[in-house]
Amino acid sequence: MNQERLNQYVYNYVKEALIYxxxxxxxxxEYIMSQKTPRFFAKIEQxxxxxxxxxNFSAYRDRPLWFVLKTLGYTVEDFD
Numbered sequence: 620m621n622q623e624r625l626n627q628y629v630y631n632y633v634k635e636a637l638i639y640x641x642x643x644x645x646x647x648x649e650y651i652m653s654q655k656t657p658r659f660f661a662k663i664e665q666x667x668x669x670x671x672x673x674x675n676f677s678a679y680r681d682r683p684l685w686f687v688l689k690t691l692g693y694t695v696e697d698f699d
Contacts, residue, residue: 620663620664620667621664624662624664625667626692628664628665628667628669629668629672630693630697632654632669632672633672633688633693633698634698635650636650636676637698642684643684644676644680644682644687647676648680651669651672651673651677652676652677654673656669656670671691675687
């Protein structure tokens with residue numbers, strides 16, 4: 620598994636969710652959970668990234684944004 624590609628997919632999923640939800644964790648979690656798993660031709664890194672982001676946002680939806688991003692290895696400044 621290509622770790623650099625996985626991190627890029629995670630970053631893209633989180634960025635898309637934060638744009639959609641206006642940086643509200645609960646709304647971002649709902650948006651991420653509504654995303655369908657990429658199918659047959661998708662890279663394994665893309666599937667794993669979505670699974671990881673869904674897991675973290677759903678588990679910590681009652682926490683502040685900085686905490687959720689910290690569990691994924693990012694800070695709030697990375698998405699400004």
